[in-house]
Amino acid sequence: MTGPEPGERRGGARSTALAVVLVLQALAAAFFAGDAVADITLAGLDLHVAMEAVIALALAAGVVFGAREMRRMVEQADRSEAALMAARGALGELIEARFAHWGLTPAEASVALMALKGFDVAAIAGLRGAALGTVRAQLAHVYAKAGVASRAELLAVFIDDLLEGPVDGPAAGGDELPAAREG
DSSP: OOOHHHHHHHHHHHHHHHHHHHHHHHHHHHHHHHHHHHHHHHHHHHHHHHHHHHHHHHHHHHHHHHHHHHHHHHHHHHHHHHHHHTTOHEEEEHHHHHHHHTTTHHHHHHHHHHTTTTTHHHHHHHHHTTHHHHHHHHHHHHHHHHHHHSSSHHHHHHHHHTTTTOSSSSTTTTSOOOOOOOO
């Protein structure tokens, strides 16, 4: 791919526009709050000043809620993009992106990929010409960086992406699962 696709450019432009609106709202809130404080200091509290204070509070609340919504939208877009990559048959790219996001070294990434493919520690050590202890240590680093405790949880990170996000607890028909992992 040579550059962002049209949908990615629109999403980025929307995010930028929303960020600009949030900054303008924050500046307006600061202006109204400062004006209200100055008016109260000079002339005391009256209906006009009270309205300015209410407007400043409403704008500040809008900034907070807008920022939260923007964050939620960006996170949802990230999850959707990961699911789309998987749906397009780009599981390899998804795995590489996760490994890069987690900051895995090339050796850790190689061990993690073999673990995802189902190789046990002894097989990985044999294929890599490494000691069992080295492979175990590398797997421990992978699990720590991925925020998981086992090979099954590591695999679940990628299955979650394929299924568009984690399954939430008993309503899905099983025991409650561990909290969603960062990725």
